[in-house]
Amino acid sequence: MDSDSPLKDERRLHILDAATELLATKPTASLAEIATHARIGKATLHRYFPTREALLIELAYRALNLVSEVIQTCRLDQDPAPVALARLAEALVPHGDKWYFLLNEHFWDVNPDLAQAEETVQAPILALIERGQAEGTLRRDISATWIIYLLDFTMFAAWQAIFDGSIARRDAPRLMIEGLLGGIAVKR
Amino acid sequence: MDSDSPLKDERRLHILDAATELLATKPTASLAEIATHARIGKATLHRYFPTREALLIELAYRALNLVSEVIQTCRLDQDPAPVALARLAEALVPHGDKWYFLLNEHFWDVNPDLAQAEETVQAPILALIERGQAEGTLRRDISATWIIYLLDFTMFAAWQAIFDGSIARRDAPRLMIEGLLGGIAVKR
DNA sequence: CTAAAATGAGATAAAATAGTCTCATATTAG
DNA sequence: CTAATATGAGACTATTTTATCTCATTTTAG
Numbered sequence: 001m002d003s004d005s006p007l008k009d010e011r012r013l014h015i016l017d018a019a020t021e022l023l024a025t026k027p028t029a030s031l032a033e034i035a036t037h038a039r040i041g042k043a044t045l046h047r048y049f050p051t052r053e054a055l056l057i058e059l060a061y062r063a064l065n066l067v068s069e070v071i072q073t074c075r076l077d078q079d080p081a082p083v084a085l086a087r088l089a090e091a092l093v094p095h096g097d098k099w100y101f102l103l104n105e106h107f108w109d110v111n112p113d114l115a116q117a118e119e120t121v122q123a124p125i126l127a128l129i130e131r132g133q134a135e136g137t138l139r140r141d142i143s144a145t146w147i148i149y150l151l152d153f154t155m156f157a158a159w160q161a162i163f164d165g166s167i168a169r170r171d172a173p174r175l176m177i178e179g180l181l182g183g184i185a186v187k188r
Numbered sequence: 189m190d191s192d193s194p195l196k197d198e199r200r201l202h203i204l205d206a207a208t209e210l211l212a213t214k215p216t217a218s219l220a221e222i223a224t225h226a227r228i229g230k231a232t233l234h235r236y237f238p239t240r241e242a243l244l245i246e247l248a249y250r251a252l253n254l255v256s257e258v259i260q261t262c263r264l265d266q267d268p269a270p271v272a273l274a275r276l277a278e279a280l281v282p283h284g285d286k287w288y289f290l291l292n293e294h295f296w297d298v299n300p301d302l303a304q305a306e307e308t309v310q311a312p313i314l315a316l317i318e319r320g321q322a323e324g325t326l327r328r329d330i331s332a333t334w335i336i337y338l339l340d341f342t343m344f345a346a347w348q349a350i351f352d353g354s355i356a357r358r359d360a361p362r363l364m365i366e367g368l369l370g371g372i373a374v375k376r
Numbered sequence: 377c378t379a380a381a382a383t384g385a386g387a388t389a390a391a392a393t394a395g396t397c398t399c400a401t402a403t404t405a406g
Numbered sequence: 407c408t409a410a411t412a413t414g415a416g417a418c419t420a421t422t423t424t425a426t427c428t429c430a431t432t433t434t435a436g
Binding site: 196228229230231232235 | 412413414415416
């Protein structure tokens with residue numbers, strides 16, 4: 001919660017990031033594996049996070065705050081919706097693992113607050129999409145809810161493809177937006 | 189491996205399906221949870237699958253065979269590519285959990301054969317997409333590899349949205365194909 | 377440089393999970 | 407109906423994982 005020193009705080013975040021990175025691709029990873037992946041001893045891991053559950057919850061909040069912050073930076077209420085979406089993609093891709101982790105791990109049973117928080121953090125995106133539909137840049141015959149799913153999972157696709165080495169990180173945002181906005185069919 | 193009787197075989201498949209269903213949304217589920225979810229005793233679970241690893245591997249093969257069979261039924265080499273893609277979506281959505289499980293669980297380290305098999309099963313889809321690009325119905329400026337990612341993850345999006353209750357199962361294939369082929373932007 | 381604090385490696389205890397076994401009940405085959 | 411087989415509940419053991427603790431070494435603060 002509160003930090004004793006900036007150094008410890010930095011270390012905390014490093015551990016959280018490393019843990020997210022691993023857990024996003026291997027949800028069954030043990031604490032020993034997490035510690036190794038973060039290049040620290042398991043004792044130290046326990047010093048920062050007393051239990052596995054505590055780690056997971058802080059992980060979720062870390063992801064939540066980071067993603068929330070990124071979204072706010074994007075100024076989604078400015079420019080036509082497709083342009084704002086491109087900005088969002090650009091900014092969010094580097095944090096794909098956290099976004100993925102946040103939406104796929106189910107802690108709503110262990111911590112109901114988080115479920116609510118997840119929706120809150122998505123709210124600006126939903127607003128953006130509805131704005132796009134209102135201004136006529138996004139299709140109205142597809143529900144905003146489903147568009148959010150498409151956006152999220154296109155992002156996961158990009159992140160996974162980067163992980164697999166199938167696409168370059170710097171190409172990801174463009175590929176995402178091209179495919180999402182324009183579709184894969186040839187226009188006639 | 190081989191079946192003693194048709195009845196036991198049926199039971200086997202039921203267990204595998206139930207396990208997939210659970211593990212797709214909760215990869216950390218214990219064997220006891222899996223047994224409960226399949227509505228059998230844990231002893232019986234062990235009678236059919238001696239170890240957790242054995243269960244996982246058979247799960248993968250089950251998913252592989254089923255999906256492979258579905259893909260073959262779709263006759264992806266017929267009709268224009270978009271039409272064939274729609275057929276594929278229609279046929280694959282009901283097995284979304286297996287498809288998801290197959291592509292997300294990483295058993296390539298425990299069983300390298302499966303990694304190869306995964307690519308083999310995707311081959312007809314890749315061929316379809318390349319055919320579409322050749323015949324001019326699918327965009328050539330997006331790589332076939334990336335299109336496969338988009339297809340897969342759009343499918344996962346549909347499956348997740350169904351699971352969340354955000355969309356109706358019978359609408360899923362149409363939503364998938366609309367979004368994937370046409371994109372979410374308004375054409376001008 | 378020195379003292380205080382933090383860390384890692386590993387021993388150890390506690391808890392959870394995997395896997396085995398028994399036996400009474402249920403199901404199936406014939 | 408009867409015998410053989412399969413099942414579930416739960417006791418039980420083995421193994422893995424989580425969590426605690428110690429202590430020599432490293433890092434940090436001053």
